[in-house]
Amino acid sequence: MDLFQLMQTLTGQGAVSPLCNTCLLLKAGREYPKRPIWVSPSRVVALGGNITIRCESQYPGMDFFLRKAGHPNPQMKRVYGRTVAEFPISSVSRENGGSYTCDYRPITPFAVSYPSDPVELVVRDPNLPRPSISLSPTGVTTPGADVTIRCQGQRRYVRFFLHKAGDPNPQQHMDAAGDGAEYRIPTVGRQHGGSYSCSYRPRSEPFVSSHPSDPLRLVVAGEGPGSTSQLPAPHPAGPWEGEGVLCTDETRDQGSAPAAPAPQPGPPSLLPCGG
Numbered sequence: 001m002d003l004f005q006l007m008q009t010l011t012g013q014g015a016v017s018p019l020c021n022t023c024l025l026l027k028a029g030r031e032y033p034k035r036p037i038w039v040s041p042s043r044v045v046a047l048g049g050n051i052t053i054r055c056e057s058q059y060p061g062m063d064f065f066l067r068k069a070g071h072p073n074p075q076m077k078r079v080y081g082r083t084v085a086e087f088p089i090s091s092v093s094r095e096n097g098g099s100y101t102c103d104y105r106p107i108t109p110f111a112v113s114y115p116s117d118p119v120e121l122v123v124r125d126p127n128l129p130r131p132s133i134s135l136s137p138t139g140v141t142t143p144g145a146d147v148t149i150r151c152q153g154q155r156r157y158v159r160f161f162l163h164k165a166g167d168p169n170p171q172q173h174m175d176a177a178g179d180g181a182e183y184r185i186p187t188v189g190r191q192h193g194g195s196y197s198c199s200y201r202p203r204s205e206p207f208v209s210s211h212p213s214d215p216l217r218l219v220v221a222g223e224g225p226g227s228t229s230q231l232p233a234p235h236p237a238g239p240w241e242g243e244g245v246l247c248t249d250e251t252r253d254q255g256s257a258p259a260a261p262a263p264q265p266g267p268p269s270l271l272p273c274g275g
Contacts, residue, residue, distance in 0.1 A: 032058055032113035037102045044122045044209065045092050053087045055102030055116065062104040069099040069118070078107060089121075097123040097207025120207065128210035129154045133198045140219045141188050147218070151198035152180040153210070158200040163212065165195040193220040 035056040045051050055064045057079075064085035065074040077085045085104075089096055099120050105112040131153040141147055151160045160181040185192050197212040 031111035032104065034114040034116045035102070035104070037100065037116040037119045039119060039121060043120060044124060046124045047092060047094065047126060049092050050088070050090045051092060051121065053089065053100060053102075053119070053121070055085045055087070055104065057083045057085075057104040057113070059083065059106075061107060063107055064102060064104045067101050067103070067115070069101075071098075092121075092123055094123055094125065094205065094208050097121055097205070099207075122201075122207050122209050124209050124211055126211065128200075128202075128208070130211050131160070131198045131200055131213045133196060133213040133216045135216055135218060140221050142221050143188055143190065145188050147185050147188055147192075149183045149185070149196060149216070149218070150180060151183075151200070151213070153200050155179055155200070155202065157203045159203055159206070160198060160200045161209075163197050163199065165197075165215070167194070188220055190220050190222055193218055 035058060037053065037055050039045075040052050040054065042051070053066060055066060057064065060079070060081050060083050062079060062083075062085075064077045064079060066077075066085075066087045067074040075087055077087065079085045085102075099118045101115045101118050103113045103115045131151050134150045134152070136148045136150065137145075149162065151162060153160070156178045158179075162181075162183050181198075195215045195217050197215045199210050199212045201207070201209045
């Protein structure tokens with residue numbers, strides 16, 4: 001006799017009340033592990049574009065719940081015979097940007113999974129002017145020298161992101177600056193060579209982004225193909241008054257698959273950049 005039949009026997013009723021369903025759910029606990037969530041084709045999408053958020057379960061035949069931070073009502077999709085649910089979003093708007101998680105439970109809801117790790121959906125707004133990026137001093141850099149990468153925009157109260165092509169390192173943060181941010185490399189090494197770009201997000205809309213700047217190449221004397229990537233440290237707060245954030249290039253948008261996914265496209269994208 002399963003738990004549902006036991007409750008029917010104990011209550012002498014043919015059905016369990018919604019309140020009792022909640023009791024059963026709490027009693028059963030979270031019996032299923034969290035599983036991956038990913039966005040295709042990318043976690044960074046142009047305004048008006050189309051994306052699909054995919055949620056995965058451990059077993060087939062589940063109810064999936066897609067939850068957006070700050071919104072009380074999740075989307076629900078029932079899937080039979082498969083372990084992946086798809087939640088398409090067409091014609092993406094600014095309001096679609098945010099942090100999403102998935103959880104799932106059997107169609108007979110006596111247990112529920114732990115929620116997935118969050119995934120951020122960032123919307124690129126073509127109406128935000130693109131920032132510029134510059135290097136000081138210019139030209140080929142001698143190893144051991146000090147250089148500064150500067151990101152410059154046309155707006156104040158924004159959060160800047162410095163991206164390095166192919167860099168898997170985690171983000172670094174700093175509070176700085178009016179309409180720009182500076183990132184200083186105190187002792188340049190061959191590992192710092194590479195292609196950099198900047199983007200920014202209004203602090204009032206943390207999931208809306210500008211398009212990136214044109215790329216800037218930092219060339220270090222003696223730089224070779226064996227060099228490894230490393231992002232520079234943010235410059236300490238100085239004459240700037242806004243906020244700058246140093247983040248990796250959108251490396252997780254480049255198709256690295258989640259652990260043991262169903263045979264679906266791997267998760268794209270942007271490494272979450274705090275808030």
